[in-house]
Amino acid sequence: MLVIFAEKRIKIGKSSSRFLRNQNKIPAIIYGKKIIPVYISINQNIFSKVENTLHFDKNNINLNIDNIINYVVKIKEVQRHPFKKKLLHIDFLLK
Template identity: 50%
Template sequence: MLIIHATQRDKIGKSASRLLRTKNKFPAIVYGKKKPTLHIQIDNKIIINSTFFKKNIRLIICNEKYIVSIKEIHYHAFKPKIIHIDFIYIDEIK
């Protein structure tokens, strides 16, 4: 299982997301299962390959662990960069 460390975002919106991308990070969101929506930021250095989409991912946010899967990934139009990822809850680990 892939483990990704993320931090929660305080500011959301277009200008905050653009600022994140200049710092070599990208915004993401975690939602579903009648749980609160989490706005997070992830370092752009994570390795993306074909198995990344098929596996469940352990997402660690502020010392809380969640099992998520990828709902959607938005890529830059002509650069090999991720713009945004939508994760969906599968389970929570205590």
């Protein structure tokens, strides 16, 4: 199972997402039926290494937030920049 380390983020919205992207981080969200949505950020370099693995979007991912909480998730949607290789946002669905 793939393991990704993330940080919980407090501020949400367009300006905070731009600020995260300038710091080479990807804004993301975890949602599901029985939880309140959790807003997180992931390091761009770490996620690009995971992205190069075979079928990373179909496998379950162990998402470790601040070394406290672990979620088993699947990638629901990945938003990319139209012509750059940069990721803009990731949606994770709780398993």
